[in-house]
Amino acid sequence: MSESTSSGVLTTADGVPLKVSLRRAVRRSRFKALLLVAPLLLFLGIAFVMPIFDMLSRSVANPEVPTHLSRTVAALEDWDSQSGELPDESTYAALATDLAEGHENRAIGRLSSRLNYEQSGMRSAIMRSGMASRTMEPPYKEGLLEAHEAWGQLETWRLIKRESSPYTMSYYLAAVDMKLSPEGAIVDVADNQKIYQALFWRTFWMSGVITLLTLVLGFPIAYLLANLPLRKSNLLMILVLLPFWTSLLVRTTTWIAILQSQGVLNDMMVALGVIADDARWQMIHNKLGTIIAMTHILLPFMILPLYSVMKTIPSSYMHAARSLGGKPFLSFRRVYFPLTIPGIAAGGILVFILSIGYYITPALVGGQSGRFITNYIAYHMQTSLNWGLAAAIASILLFVVIIFYLVFNRLIGVDKVKLG
Amino acid sequence: MAIPSYATRGERLWHYAFRGLCTLIFLFLIGPLLVIIPLSFNAEPYFTFTREMLSFDPAGYSLRWYEDFFTSSRWLNSIKNSFIVGICSTLLATVLGTTAALGLTSRHMPARSVVMALLISPMIVPLIISAAAMFFFFSKVHLAQTYLGVILAHTVLGIPFVVITVTATLSSFDTTLIKAAHSLGASPSRTFFKVVLPLVTPGVVSGALFAFITSFDEVVVVLFVAGPGQRTMPLQMWSGIREEISPTILAVATLLVLLSILLLTTLELLRRRSERLRGLSPG
Numbered sequence: 001m002s003e004s005t006s007s008g009v010l011t012t013a014d015g016v017p018l019k020v021s022l023r024r025a026v027r028r029s030r031f032k033a034l035l036l037v038a039p040l041l042l043f044l045g046i047a048f049v050m051p052i053f054d055m056l057s058r059s060v061a062n063p064e065v066p067t068h069l070s071r072t073v074a075a076l077e078d079w080d081s082q083s084g085e086l087p088d089e090s091t092y093a094a095l096a097t098d099l100a101e102g103h104e105n106r107a108i109g110r111l112s113s114r115l116n117y118e119q120s121g122m123r124s125a126i127m128r129s130g131m132a133s134r135t136m137e138p139p140y141k142e143g144l145l146e147a148h149e150a151w152g153q154l155e156t157w158r159l160i161k162r163e164s165s166p167y168t169m170s171y172y173l174a175a176v177d178m179k180l181s182p183e184g185a186i187v188d189v190a191d192n193q194k195i196y197q198a199l200f201w202r203t204f205w206m207s208g209v210i211t212l213l214t215l216v217l218g219f220p221i222a223y224l225l226a227n228l229p230l231r232k233s234n235l236l237m238i239l240v241l242l243p244f245w246t247s248l249l250v251r252t253t254t255w256i257a258i259l260q261s262q263g264v265l266n267d268m269m270v271a272l273g274v275i276a277d278d279a280r281w282q283m284i285h286n287k288l289g290t291i292i293a294m295t296h297i298l299l300p301f302m303i304l305p306l307y308s309v310m311k312t313i314p315s316s317y318m319h320a321a322r323s324l325g326g327k328p329f330l331s332f333r334r335v336y337f338p339l340t341i342p343g344i345a346a347g348g349i350l351v352f353i354l355s356i357g358y359y360i361t362p363a364l365v366g367g368q369s370g371r372f373i374t375n376y377i378a379y380h381m382q383t384s385l386n387w388g389l390a391a392a393i394a395s396i397l398l399f400v401v402i403i404f405y406l407v408f409n410r411l412i413g414v415d416k417v418k419l420g
Numbered sequence: 421m422a423i424p425s426y427a428t429r430g431e432r433l434w435h436y437a438f439r440g441l442c443t444l445i446f447l448f449l450i451g452p453l454l455v456i457i458p459l460s461f462n463a464e465p466y467f468t469f470t471r472e473m474l475s476f477d478p479a480g481y482s483l484r485w486y487e488d489f490f491t492s493s494r495w496l497n498s499i500k501n502s503f504i505v506g507i508c509s510t511l512l513a514t515v516l517g518t519t520a521a522l523g524l525t526s527r528h529m530p531a532r533s534v535v536m537a538l539l540i541s542p543m544i545v546p547l548i549i550s551a552a553a554m555f556f557f558f559s560k561v562h563l564a565q566t567y568l569g570v571i572l573a574h575t576v577l578g579i580p581f582v583v584i585t586v587t588a589t590l591s592s593f594d595t596t597l598i599k600a601a602h603s604l605g606a607s608p609s610r611t612f613f614k615v616v617l618p619l620v621t622p623g624v625v626s627g628a629l630f631a632f633i634t635s636f637d638e639v640v641v642v643l644f645v646a647g648p649g650q651r652t653m654p655l656q657m658w659s660g661i662r663e664e665i666s667p668t669i670l671a672v673a674t675l676l677v678l679l680s681i682l683l684l685t686t687l688e689l690l691r692r693r694s695e696r697l698r699g700l701s702p703g
Contacts, residue, residue: 032526037535048542052549052553249661360658
């Protein structure tokens with residue numbers, strides 16, 4: 001379709017230079033491809049990415065003091081928190097007005113819990129003063145001091161001044177067992193109040209153990225499946241895929257039925273005389289229960305990537321190694337095993353990512369000692385209603401998961417993920 | 421994997437030990453699912469085998485937990501909700517995901533790997549985080565505690581499965597088949613319906629099945645986003661396990677195992693059909 005012009009530039013039949021025409025065609029098909037992906041990107045942007053960013057912003061948002069104590073915050077602007085003197089009467093008047101208004105429109109509850117996260121005792125200080133401020137007459141300083149002694153302490157005022165910024169780090173600090181001291185320095189919380197560092201650590205080491213167990217159990221199965229004739233291995237593959245596609249709740253329920261103290265396994269042991277009736281094993285509602293159930297649930301996620309890698313290793317490699325005089329174990333260790341490492345990496349990272357984010361199974365079989373950090377996200381969402389802290393813990397977990405996801409993507413590529 | 425005739429005694433021993441080990445691991449994988457099936461026919465409200473059951477006395481078995489399930493309005497209502505949410509979100513995820521897969525498999529798709537990583541991310545981000553984020557956001561826009569909210573949330577979770585499956589099908593699609601059809605005189609529409617569609621449909625259907633089962637099995641997001649009016653079956657199971665533990669749960673679990681067997685068979689048949697159509701395997 002193209003012909004040479006006098007200048008030597010190739011053109012299409014209608015006289016457009018071939019290069020230009022080609023570039024146009026590429027641009028058009030690129031635009032077409034983008035147009036096809038656009039609706040989904042838009043949908044995920046609104047229904048998934050925006051909620052995630054909303055959560056991230058919630059983990060640093062600090063609207064309570066700036067909104068509900070706006071007059072007090074303005075009055076405190078000129079107050080020097082290092083001066084060692086209490087604020088003047090006009091600040092107390094502003095506080096009384098703010099509290100009366102907060103009491104009126106019921107915003108005071110949220111304000112008092114926010115300040116109580118920072119310093120216990122603030123809830124009652126705010127609530128009691130809010131009640132009193134409705135009928136308070138000047139001088140406000142005396143009135144407020146009478147309502148609660150906290151207003152005579154420098155620390156209270158320093159706290160309010162510190163929290164007058166619309167952003168705060170305190171949820172993140174709380175999520176790693178730290179806090180801001182009244183002087184504004186970052187310090188550890190008291191040892192008996194530390195929970196989250198230990199929980200993060202427990203989540204990681206238990207996920208590590210689970211990943212290791214799935215590898216130990218999954219490796220022989222993947223090896224067997226990859227080396228059996230196709231007809232047999234397809235049949236055995238069903239045994240891997242059936243649990244994979246069975247409801248997570250069903251699999252968790254079965255482990256409760258099997259492992260609980262009046263359950264199948266304990267009954268069997270008692271009937272066989274292995275253990276006494278009054279010495280039944282406690283295998284559930286602890287770390288062991290979580291590890292057993294989650295190893296079972298995540299095992300297919302290890303077997304499938306391992307299998308797809310082992311399937312590509314020609315059996316002639318092992319034959320060659322053996323015929324060159326390698327002992328079976330040496331040939332396996334030096335020839336076969338190194339070739340399976342991409343599969344181990346893929347399965348390992350996948351299982352680990354899924355494991356640290358698991359909620360259902362630890363919540364049902366983990367008891368108190370086998371819970372993960374995810375269970376505390378749910379706790380702060382539903383029970384304590386400290387949503388800022390829930391968002392901060394979730395953001396930290398998300399950060400860890402994204403790092404592993406990027407590593408996974410770099411090593412294997414998400415589009416290589418197979419679904420059985 | 422057969423033992424060669426020249427194998428030493430040690431190798432034979434190792435071979436059988438390995439087989440034995442694999443059998444035990446398979447038992448670990450599948451055993452728990454097999455245990456609950458007989459337990460769901462228990463005549464007593466226990467989670468374990470009674471003496472009558474072990475001696476195969478008919479009195480030890482009953483269908484009472486199935487009866488309980490099929491006559492309970494709470495359970496039936498939760499099934500209805502699960503199907504409403506599952507079907508709507510599957511349709512939405514399949515339409516959006518298939519369209520996107522068409523673009524993703526284009527040779528000229530810009531920034532393919534980044535877009536792909538983003539589209540798959542709902543599968544990787546821990547459910548509790550997605551659930552918390554959606555709860556905060558949906559409450560703001562008045563979608564929390566509505567069917568629409570739960571459907572949209574489940575659509576998000578189903579999308580990666582559709583995208584992965586359909587992209588895989590499309591990228592192995594041999595475009596010379598279209599040219600062949602044209603050269604044999606087929607019109608474009610005839611080519612589409614007689615050549616393209618039959619080859620692509622199995623991939624789209626399995627993607628849709630994955631999305632459906634994801635929604636049908638999902639509990640964490642429902643826990644946060646759904647209201648009392650949208651209790652799905654997994655949510656009903658969840659509260660059943662936490663509160664009044666009764667073997668009705670085991671009856672439901674057995675039915676769900678049967679459902680996954682059905683699903684797995686369908687997927688396998690689809691896979692074989694698509695392989696046969698592509699001429700990858702005989703018969």
